[in-house]
Amino acid sequence: MEQRYHNSPNETKNMNTEQLRNNFLIDNLMQADKLTLVYSHYDRMIIGGAVPATTPLTLNNEAELRADFFLERRELGIINVGGNGKVEVDGKVYELGVKDCLYVGRGQKRVVFSSDNSQNPAVYYLLSAPAHKEYATQLMKKEDATPTTVGSLETSNHRTIYKYIHKQGIESCQLVMGLTTLNTGSVWNTMPSHTHDRRMEAYFYFDVQPGQAVVHFMGQPTETRHIMVHNHQALISPPWSIHSGCGTANYSFIWGMAGENQDYADMDAVKIDELR
Ligand SMILES: O=C(O)C(=O)C[C@H](O)C(=O)CO
Numbered sequence: 001m002e003q004r005y006h007n008s009p010n011e012t013k014n015m016n017t018e019q020l021r022n023n024f025l026i027d028n029l030m031q032a033d034k035l036t037l038v039y040s041h042y043d044r045m046i047i048g049g050a051v052p053a054t055t056p057l058t059l060n061n062e063a064e065l066r067a068d069f070f071l072e073r074r075e076l077g078i079i080n081v082g083g084n085g086k087v088e089v090d091g092k093v094y095e096l097g098v099k100d101c102l103y104v105g106r107g108q109k110r111v112v113f114s115s116d117n118s119q120n121p122a123v124y125y126l127l128s129a130p131a132h133k134e135y136a137t138q139l140m141k142k143e144d145a146t147p148t149t150v151g152s153l154e155t156s157n158h159r160t161i162y163k164y165i166h167k168q169g170i171e172s173c174q175l176v177m178g179l180t181t182l183n184t185g186s187v188w189n190t191m192p193s194h195t196h197d198r199r200m201e202a203y204f205y206f207d208v209q210p211g212q213a214v215v216h217f218m219g220q221p222t223e224t225r226h227i228m229v230h231n232h233q234a235l236i237s238p239p240w241s242i243h244s245g246c247g248t249a250n251y252s253f254i255w256g257m258a259g260e261n262q263d264y265a266d267m268d269a270v271k272i273d274e275l276r
């Protein structure tokens with residue numbers, strides 16, 4: 001499993017494009033017939049992708065965890081951004097359509113991902129955080145994820161936020177997870193931006209159309225940097241960093257956090273005219 005270590009704000013502000021990409025961008029998550037995992041040392045979040053195109057894929061134990069099985073001391077959030085598929089958790093089968101979410105609690109031993117149609121495989125995005133107790137494994141359909149519309153077309157940030165794993169939704173130890181879709185004509189996510197020094201965050205961009213891209217902004221509010229992002233690529237956002245993006249067309253992204261608290265609204269807002 002690939003390891004990504006911490007970087008301080010001071011180290012980060014001296015990075016060139018390649019160094020920023022090597023440290024914060026994950027560009028190989030979704031590969032046919034592979035389950036890929038990246039271990040971030042920010043809040044020990046594991047970011048993963050599974051694309052079971054022609055064969056089911058199993059969440060195997062990883063040597064770095066020094067555990068008897070992957071979820072011995074961890075919980076897992078899964079969102080499908082591809083075709084219909086199934087996730088089997090210790091013998092129980094859950095059906096995931098596009099933008100459905102499955103939370104798998106600590107202690108589950110066998111997790112297997114499959115697709116209903118190899119011509120249109122499921123594309124599973126995974127986030128796993130350390131967990132101190134078992135919460136119930138639970139499926140949430142997109143329709144039940146309490147959509148909230150924010151922003152406006154005038155400021156090019158009209159978007160809908162779906163929350164799945166959070167205090168008022170699926171219960172978890174520390175994982176908070178959901179997705180945001182930009183309406184046609186809107187391109188800015190998370191603008192005005194924010195930080196939350198208490199939680200790291202990971203972003204996974206999807207529904208970025210061929211030939212389009214998202215300019216992802218990171219860094220301390222007064223030392224911003226950008227990373228060019230394409231479809232099905234993820235970003236690690238350190239707790240001290242803003243995380244915001246502007247697309248060349250509209251798109252969607254999955255966000256997920258772990259850390260000190262699970263309070264989605266606990267953000268330190270940054271005024272647009274304070275950004276540098
Ligand atoms: O569009 C947005 O705004 C978001 O989706 C913000 C993220 O959910 C986030 O950064 C939560 O801390």
Ligand SMILES: [Zn+2]
Pocket residue numbers: 194195196201243267
């Ligand atoms: Zn955030």
